[in-house]
Amino acid sequence: MFDHVGFPCRDVETSVAFYTAVFAPLGMAVGLRIPTGPPGAPEVVGLGADGHPSFWLAPGHAVEQELHIAFRAPDRAAVDAVHDAALAHGAEVLHAPRVWPEYHPGYYGVFLRDPDGHNVEAVHHTFEGVGP
Template sequence: MVGARVLGMIDHFGIQVADVESSLRFYLRMFAACGVREAIRIPLPAQCVVGLSGPAGQPQFWLSPAGGAETRELHVAFQAPDRAAVDAVHAAAVGAGAQVLHAPREWPEYHPGYYGVFLRDPDGHNVEAVHHGGAAA
């Protein structure tokens, strides 16, 4: 369901990135088909903090400047309204020259109807668009 809370037990989360503006451009372009958009921007002396939202408008995914080098890979999945949106995320990634870790496909090991694409973001994180619908007809 589009616009729902990220997870029932999580209100919001943030990641620290090397370049907020670069990461912001990546997330807005790659996940536009999932309804991701900039909801709020808080200026800082050198960069800014940006809250991204889905269609409901509540900022739930935050980008802020990193205080140091990243030391581990993070995985974030964005909910897609349908398989076409997952395919659109893949097309945006290919068009932008982003690294595609796994092209769109069904992942039955997670559950029937789990359809996702996996990408690498500018900071090396594994990011995904996923639709939890039924299998394609």
């Protein structure tokens, strides 16, 4: 349904470092940088897998309400790897990886806090009759 989404950031480069480190197990990498002014001005940065920027970080102000986004993981091991990368990066872990049966029996996710206070997640969906 979605083609891309963007988040405002107090410090784009801090957020780029967070997302590319923590979500590297999902293939998250810088796909495109767009200058917003003279050299040294903050950039708008598009992140994604395989060079396709689908998650955009832009200079902005803090928001009063957190945003939430869940990045799809190819398997549970990738969700666990995101958790490990978050710990190594010093990120706040809101909820360690586990099955969330209240969403559906095969919903396996980890919930984290990004540098701007947003709730970000890596999730793998295992449906009945499908392997882990």
